[in-house]
Amino acid sequence: MGKRVDESVILRFYRDRASRVRPRLPISLAGMTLTTTPLGLGDAVILTDLPRAANAGGRSVSVHLPSVHFKTLMSFNPFYEQPMTPFWVAADALRDMYDLGNGHIVQRIRRAFGFDVELEPSGCLVVSDAFRKPGNVVLHFEPGAHVAWQKQNIHPRAREVYPESLAVLQDFIRSRPGMHFMEVGKRFSGLDGVENFTRQPLDLTIRRMAECEYFVGIVSGPLHIAAALGLRCIAVINFPAASEICLPTLKDLDQVESEWFYPQATLLHQDAGSDMVPLFSSHTLAAAFDGEVYPYWSARYLPLIHEHL
16 A cells, blocks of 8 residues: 555546536525435434534524434534524435535535535534544444345445455454444444444434544444544445545546545445555555555545536
């Protein structure tokens, strides 16, 4: 590892690919309440950024989701205002119907509402009394309900962490006795040397995750929580193909999952690797922790979001 990706490689990747053509957003979204059609944890976390964006812009905005997660998440959002406006718009409908520009779904939503786009997209969760402990790692391996559709239409093992990958993780955990590992979710994997913090209330899960430095796991609600808390995230994926992934997203390629990949995070692929998304192995996992896998825990590549291709 250690070889840095040149920005020209990223630009060429997108220049060589056709983007999906969608119309521009025809109306202003001022005064509308943002929601989403899916009610998953990750969808709820995504909504936590817009109140922060509005506050920075000297405006107010309403967000809401009739989800069991929403109230708890917003209790960690210092910018959330409870009143709702009568006109609603769904983030997933905006994404599917209109050209919202480049980037992560959080960046696209900001652009749709007329707010400045931050280079490092994430939700906004603040645990004011948390003390981050270097070397603390949170793990999560359970996919949400939407995985059934993905397994039928995208990948037969969508968002699974393969047994051989768990074995690699087990060896890594044993090789790092100075680090503390804990697992969140509904079902414990049984990995040795890992604190079982599954089946805990969401508020306690968020507070414990805020004490961590790293997240390792699938693209899931806890990954979005980890990004919102500012953890260094390593996502273990198996779709799209590694050769078809290039971050940050500089064109909408109509590729399932691409708008959910955080450009500041590291991706490791379980099926095959590429220069930017290596094959998951003991070597690449250790290299990812050590900042030797793209994007190297660096903000160097994030400004590419402003490129017009």
